[in-house]
Amino acid sequence: MNPLLASSPHVITVGAGLLDEALRAQAVPTTPVAWRPPLPGTAAALAAALADPRRHEANALAVGRLTAARPHLVGVRRASELLEAGTFLHAGPPITWERASGPMRGALIGAMLLEGGAADEHEAADRLAAGAVTLRPCHEHGAVGPMAGVVSPSMWLFEVRDDEHGGTAYCSLNEGLGKVLRYGAYGPEVLERLRWMDRVLGPALAATLERTGPIDLRSLIAQALQMGDELHNRNRAATSLLLRELAPAVVEAAPGAAAEVLRFVNGNDHFFLNVGMAAAKAATDAARDVPGSSLVVAMARNGTDFGVQVSGLGGRWFTGPAGVPDGLYLGSYGPEDANPDIGDSTITETSGLGGFAMAASPAIVRFVGGEVADAVRATRSMYEITLAEHPVYQIPGLGFRGTPVGIDVTLVARTGLLPVVNTGIAGRVAGTGQVGAGLVAPPAEAFTRALLALAEANK
Amino acid sequence: MNPLLASSPHVITVGAGLLDEALRAQAVPTTPVAWRPPLPGTAAALAAALADPRRHEANALAVGRLTAARPHLVGVRRASELLEAGTFLHAGPPITWERASGPMRGALIGAMLLEGGAADEHEAADRLAAGAVTLRPCHEHGAVGPMAGVVSPSMWLFEVRDDEHGGTAYCSLNEGLGKVLRYGAYGPEVLERLRWMDRVLGPALAATLERTGPIDLRSLIAQALQMGDELHNRNRAATSLLLRELAPAVVEAAPGAAAEVLRFVNGNDHFFLNVGMAAAKAATDAARDVPGSSLVVAMARNGTDFGVQVSGLGGRWFTGPAGVPDGLYLGSYGPEDANPDIGDSTITETSGLGGFAMAASPAIVRFVGGEVADAVRATRSMYEITLAEHPVYQIPGLGFRGTPVGIDVTLVARTGLLPVVNTGIAGRVAGTGQVGAGLVAPPAEAFTRALLALAEANK
Numbered sequence: 073m074n075p076l077l078a079s080s081p082h083v084i085t086v087g088a089g090l091l092d093e094a095l096r097a098q099a100v101p102t103t104p105v106a107w108r109p110p111l112p113g114t115a116a117a118l119a120a121a122l123a124d125p126r127r128h129e130a131n132a133l134a135v136g137r138l139t140a141a142r143p144h145l146v147g148v149r150r151a152s153e154l155l156e157a158g159t160f161l162h163a164g165p166p167i168t169w170e171r172a173s174g175p176m177r178g179a180l181i182g183a184m185l186l187e188g189g190a191a192d193e194h195e196a197a198d199r200l201a202a203g204a205v206t207l208r209p210c211h212e213h214g215a216v217g218p219m220a221g222v223v224s225p226s227m228w229l230f231e232v233r234d235d236e237h238g239g240t241a242y243c244s245l246n247e248g249l250g251k252v253l254r255y256g257a258y259g260p261e262v263l264e265r266l267r268w269m270d271r272v273l274g275p276a277l278a279a280t281l282e283r284t285g286p287i288d289l290r291s292l293i294a295q296a297l298q299m300g301d302e303l304h305n306r307n308r309a310a311t312s313l314l315l316r317e318l319a320p321a322v323v324e325a326a327p328g329a330a331a332e333v334l335r336f337v338n339g340n341d342h343f344f345l346n347v348g349m350a351a352a353k354a355a356t357d358a359a360r361d362v363p364g365s366s367l368v369v370a371m372a373r374n375g376t377d378f379g380v381q382v383s384g385l386g387g388r389w390f391t392g393p394a395g396v397p398d399g400l401y402l403g404s405y406g407p408e409d410a411n412p413d414i415g416d417s418t419i420t421e422t423s424g425l426g427g428f429a430m431a432a433s434p435a436i437v438r439f440v441g442g443e444v445a446d447a448v449r450a451t452r453s454m455y456e457i458t459l460a461e462h463p464v465y466q467i468p469g470l471g472f473r474g475t476p477v478g479i480d481v482t483l484v485a486r487t488g489l490l491p492v493v494n495t496g497i498a499g500r501v502a503g504t505g506q507v508g509a510g511l512v513a514p515p516a517e518a519f520t521r522a523l524l525a526l527a528e529a530n531k
Numbered sequence: 532m533n534p535l536l537a538s539s540p541h542v543i544t545v546g547a548g549l550l551d552e553a554l555r556a557q558a559v560p561t562t563p564v565a566w567r568p569p570l571p572g573t574a575a576a577l578a579a580a581l582a583d584p585r586r587h588e589a590n591a592l593a594v595g596r597l598t599a600a601r602p603h604l605v606g607v608r609r610a611s612e613l614l615e616a617g618t619f620l621h622a623g624p625p626i627t628w629e630r631a632s633g634p635m636r637g638a639l640i641g642a643m644l645l646e647g648g649a650a651d652e653h654e655a656a657d658r659l660a661a662g663a664v665t666l667r668p669c670h671e672h673g674a675v676g677p678m679a680g681v682v683s684p685s686m687w688l689f690e691v692r693d694d695e696h697g698g699t700a701y702c703s704l705n706e707g708l709g710k711v712l713r714y715g716a717y718g719p720e721v722l723e724r725l726r727w728m729d730r731v732l733g734p735a736l737a738a739t740l741e742r743t744g745p746i747d748l749r750s751l752i753a754q755a756l757q758m759g760d761e762l763h764n765r766n767r768a769a770t771s772l773l774l775r776e777l778a779p780a781v782v783e784a785a786p787g788a789a790a791e792v793l794r795f796v797n798g799n800d801h802f803f804l805n806v807g808m809a810a811a812k813a814a815t816d817a818a819r820d821v822p823g824s825s826l827v828v829a830m831a832r833n834g835t836d837f838g839v840q841v842s843g844l845g846g847r848w849f850t851g852p853a854g855v856p857d858g859l860y861l862g863s864y865g866p867e868d869a870n871p872d873i874g875d876s877t878i879t880e881t882s883g884l885g886g887f888a889m890a891a892s893p894a895i896v897r898f899v900g901g902e903v904a905d906a907v908r909a910t911r912s913m914y915e916i917t918l919a920e921h922p923v924y925q926i927p928g929l930g931f932r933g934t935p936v937g938i939d940v941t942l943v944a945r946t947g948l949l950p951v952v953n954t955g956i957a958g959r960v961a962g963t964g965q966v967g968a969g970l971v972a973p974p975a976e977a978f979t980r981a982l983l984a985l986a987e988a989n990k
Contacts, residue, residue, distance in 0.1 A: 316771050
């Protein structure tokens with residue numbers, strides 16, 4: 073007799089539930105296994121990447137560095153101190169004026185006007201098209217920028233230092249809501265606000281931070297997660313906690329400007345976003361350049377392309393077309409007004425926050441759409457593509473489980489689960505501003521290409 | 532044939548599950564009903580109270596007024612403006628020096644010293660024992676006070692106005708943490724802080740609120756619930772949001788004191804508690820004096836007795852012995868150091884916050900003990916003894932369900948479920964200060980007595 077038939081069968085079922093249901097109806101014990109097909113065309117590369125003997129240790133080292141980072145806000149500096157003349161930074165992987173989307177062009181035009189490089193928007197656009205300014209990604213200058221992420225010399229930057237590994241990261245100051253440069257607006261009120269930020273806000277904050285000394289952002293972010301922020305599209309708690317810390321020192325460091333500075337910060341719940349982005353950049357940078365690691369150390373979008381960088385593959389970008397977010401729209405705007413996904417703010421997801429921490433932030437669904445259960449589901453699914461649970465960033469509603477952190481390209485390819493990103497939505501026409509907020513899936517190509525490069529490097 | 536046997540039986544099972552299980556095992560359809568015995572000795576009174584034809588409408592009116600209240604912080608006033616000379620207020624139902632617990636005596640001694648009525652603690656105690664000061668409950672003067680709740684003329688009070696019904700409620704300013712008068716401490720550092728509050732903090736906040744105008748506390752509390760506060764033992768978000776609102780105006784209204792005022796408020800996450808207590812008092816007061824209503828309009832403790840007041844029964848107190856909270860202790864303190872439950876802060880539970888809103892505040896379990904699931908269970912059980920779900924105070928984690936609000940004495944008696952109170956724990960020896968925080972069940976007697984009075988009033 074066939075030995076298979078000598079005892080009662082016990083069947084392991086995989087994938088769709090049909091076989092499992094049929095067997096159970098016949099009282100055959102089964103063990104169902106959740107399984108998804110890997111991303112198309114990745115089977116061979118996946119096998120090669122998984123065979124890398126360095127991988128396990130390299131990933132443990134890389135994600136250990138990411139989660140051990142202790143980012144502190146140490147200062148505020150004018151970009152002119154750090155940026156060579158004639159260079160503007162922008163969000164996402166490298167982009168040219170020709171391929172730039174509406175909001176990216178709008179922000180570049182605004183920066184050109186702010187710097188006095190053109191008399192009006194048409195001249196600014198002409199000069200940018202003619203290459204009068206060198207465009208470089210923020211990420212290649214140790215910085216990150218939300219939405220268009222444009223940084224020009226007379227803007228100010230938060231300076232964040234990782235006390236564990238010594239790295240430094242920068243992010244621009246948040247301009248507030250409505251028509252703002254980062255969403256591609258460049259009207260007179262936008263430029264006037266940026267000039268006030270250059271003249272008043274930047275110096276006041278710089279003097280304030282000299283007074284407070286370094287502010288522990290890891291602790292502040294951990295607290296904000298206990299208070300319903302996910303640190304990408306909800307920063308209400310973090311902004312409030314930071315303002316509490318800064319307020320007495322603002323009064324002492326800049327008494328003449330204190331009231332307007334405090335009023336400006338209080339007027340914008342996203343003020344902390346940029347601080348948190350720099351903290352995330354400092355942490356993910358600590359995980360860079362570990363040979364053999366398949367850990368994602370940056371995800372970023374320029375409004376045209378979505379790009380990822382991987383720890384074991386240096387500064388190379390792996391890109392795919394940026395998708396259009398699905399979410400809630402402001403006023404009379406709708407999906408037809410939306411620009412494809414834009415900004416370096418996906419550094420929050422890369423560090424285990426934002427879409428990955430949505431279970432900590434039930435109220436976020438009022439801003440990006442969906443139900444509370446969707447937010448919990450989103451976070452739970454991200455544990456399948458990440459290498460660790462953050463030891464300090466915890467989710468009270470999941471019994472204080474750490475947030476999923478450390479996206480592994482091989483896990484993305486193997487499960488077909490793409491990182492959950494929650495994001496603001498920029499109007500596609502230059503000069504519009506914000507039109508909504510929602511969720512967006514990154515293009516699978518970016519991860520597939522990174523995986524192929526890992527397999528190639530492994531040969 | 533007995534008509535009961537002419538068709539298949541369908542059995543409704545009540546209480547313990549034994550009968551239900553036995554019938555189900557025999558494939559008899561059952562409808563199990565959750566049921567608890569009413570509080571002992573309440574059956575007749577319950578029948579009488581439930582028979583009151585006014586009850587349904589009276590309760591709808593009362594709880595409608597409670598949830599429609601729109602409390603606004605309108606000012607800060609010195610208690611001397613409102614308090615007749617020679618009177619001190621205290622928390623809970625009326626109490627005499629003879630029956631006062633350690634922390635209540637400690638706070639009264641401190642107030643006596645603060646007012647210059649005695650040269651030292653012994654003289655203060657002697658004079659208080661001799662009746663040199665009239666002791667009256669805060670609640671009888673439109674006020675509430677946390678823990679000992681002692682108010683003397685040179686303390687300042689938050690003034691909250693209910694814009695819907697026009698009522699006004701007061702609460703003292705929160706002193707901060709550690710050794711503080713409200714926990715029964717009265718050392719030199721306690722008195723020095725109170726003198727600074729009288730000289731600097733009170734006037735600065737009064738000038739600030741004149742500048743900001745009324746601050747909408749209903750909106751602020753609703754936001755804080757979205758940010759993980761339950762507004763009794765967790766007020767971190769509410770304190771942060773209030774400080775954000777006040778900060779620019781503090782700078783303008785009291786430039787010389789702004790930094791120290793902001794530093795003081797930032798140093799104490801419970802700063803908002805007292806504001807929220809006044810807001811809760813304004814709302815519950817709006818529900819008072821509806822003839823026939825069995826709604827609880829106050830729960831309060833003086834460290835010896837726990838008392839409730841009921842809408843349809845005027846200003847009468849129904850009391851039972853205050854229990855000792857069960858929770859987490861600070862440092863080397865333990866249950867043997869704990870005083871019985873004390874303070875008017877149960878006004879938060881009376882208005883649908885605190886223990887009733889714990890599901891909104893998973894992080895609270897780190898402060899009062901237990902697991903996140905316990906917090907969710909506590910809130911869910913309170914829907915069984917309340918008349919409404921708050922239309923504005925919502926719990927994101929329960930799909931934005933309103934908090935349970937409006938305790939009904941008849942529902943408490945019928946279910947035997949007592950209100951869940953989360954609270955600070957005072958040291959039982961006068962002068963000690965805070966020793967912990969935890970949960971406490973009110974004495975069933977207080978509710979039984981109120982029910983008997985309702986039945987009596989109904990004759």
